[in-house]
Amino acid sequence: MNLFRKNWTPSEADEWTVHDLVASILGVLAFFLGTIGVIGAFLFQLWGFVCLVVAGALTILMYRVIDPKLRAMSEAFEEKQQEYLDDLERTVRWESRDGH
């Protein structure tokens, strides 16, 4: 499995894969390290700066893992969006809930 896969078909991008899981974990770690990193850096503690650098690196990594997949999914979905929006207005109408 290639974590840094660049080419996705729309139907492949629609599926949940390990890329979503990895991006979520990297994102949370970046948030965690960023939160304590800013505190440490403002107090001029070495660990604070280290945390901030690692948080930045994780953010870049997360972007590289998830962006190609998000792009493929978005482009395919946006092409159908207007059709979906028209359908949405019909689906959620109060009078037509039972098809009347």
Place this chain on the structure above:
Amino acid sequence: MEQVHSGVEFTALDWVWTILFVLLMIVCGVIFYRLGKRSESDFFLAGRGLPWWLPATSVYATHTATDTPMWIGGAIYHWGVRGIWFPFFAAWTAVSAFVSTRIFRRSLAMSQAEWQSLRYSGLGAELLRGWLAGWQTFMNMFVIAWVSAAMGKICVYLFDWPNWVGVILFTSVCAVYVLVAGYWGVIMADFQQGIISFIVITLVSVWGVVAAGGPSGIVEKLETLGQSWRMNPFHFDGFWGLDTNCFYTLDFLTLLIMATVGGLGMGNFIDWYPEAQRIQSARSVRDASYAIWAGGFLSLLRNSVWAVAILGFFVLYPNIQSEAEYEMGWFRLGFEHLPAGMVGVFFAGIIAIHLSTVSTHLNLGALYATRDLYHHYVNPEASQAKLVRVGRWNTVFLLAGAFLLGLTMQSITSWLIFALWLQAAGIWIPSILQVVWWRFNSWAYLSSWIANLLMSWLVVWVLPELGLFPELPNWVNFWLLAFLVSLVYVPVTFLTKSDDLDHLVRYYVMSRPLGFWGPIRQEAERRGLIAAQEGGTN
């Protein structure tokens, strides 16, 4: 209410800064008048066409309110920097960006209430939509009220104005551009307000740190005071315990679980609702994901900047016992230590912080009242012009209600800790289940809401107040409420029918949710609506 007055003197230059900033903020919103009035979608979602950085700034700006430095400052002053984990629940956005944000954006629902009627079917879905719409109309009014109450408190502190003046004045200023330009005004004003507030927050906090002796001075003074534990975010009072005055590892773990697993759900936190509006206003799924991720990250970094400033405040004023006094710590750093002429910039920053939050909740409350109540139930044939007009009237209604509530509120910190997570404890798991499990139905979710509202008030406030139940630490309250409410919604799930299959298939094909959707997926494949699965993990 206990009030503190600063005796701060505003110079002519300070007033010039303040007036210029206020004018800039109003103009930034009002000039989008023509875009806002085009349609319901423009008035409430800016036409669903925004690049990620606009809703991202808005997420950050919205969640930077006048009460935020009070309750985060209060938590840090009381608990040391380990108090930073209380607002860490905002990290749900890191997971949500790639899970629930993606699912919600694909549903195209204008609001969370509308999403309920896409996810569920039948009478239960309608009841849930009506309930959430009413609840959100009230909650947004409530949020405007509490941030306006915080603004009133600041104005008493600064100018010794009567409380009602601060509560009403700046919120009314904000209403001008929300009424005129709707969400277009909100998002554009949020962009410049977000930038102003980030600069001002950093500037004032750095100034406060310097006033406290600089980074090394703070570290030394904390050691001298025997308070160096305050710098350690992982300083816990043991693994677990029942003392409400202690911060246990289990408190931290509970907050961490809430923050991470919570990102799978929709509606677990009250922050979800404004975020849902920002998600749908983004021009694509990708833009929505990055907007939520970046906005959440900025909010957490801001909390950390405040935390250090409050450490500085503690060093300067170490023995304050009154919560009402120490929760004003960050404001005192600015007003007591900035040079003349800069105080006006600081106050303008506070106004930016206030307006960005109020504008969002005015427009969001009006969205629920207009789209989910008026348009859905009262007048489904309403023209776009009529819907925009009703949206404006609903904005006025929210404003008036918020003023009435805001004039009656007392302590900020205790309200917020209750409202932000305890109140949501019982629906935390159901809010995830509704996203990840096809069999979870509308009756189960509705029952969890009702049970949670009753039980959270009883367990957290009413029974301890009457001496019938012990006062428990936050982590116990959270899991206890989660368990008690599950005694209601789990039986309801299995005793009631699942949602209509056609409805679930339609929802699945459009939103492609994560989790336990096997039977629905198989049916969608059987009908040829989606390709048979090969390598996915659904």
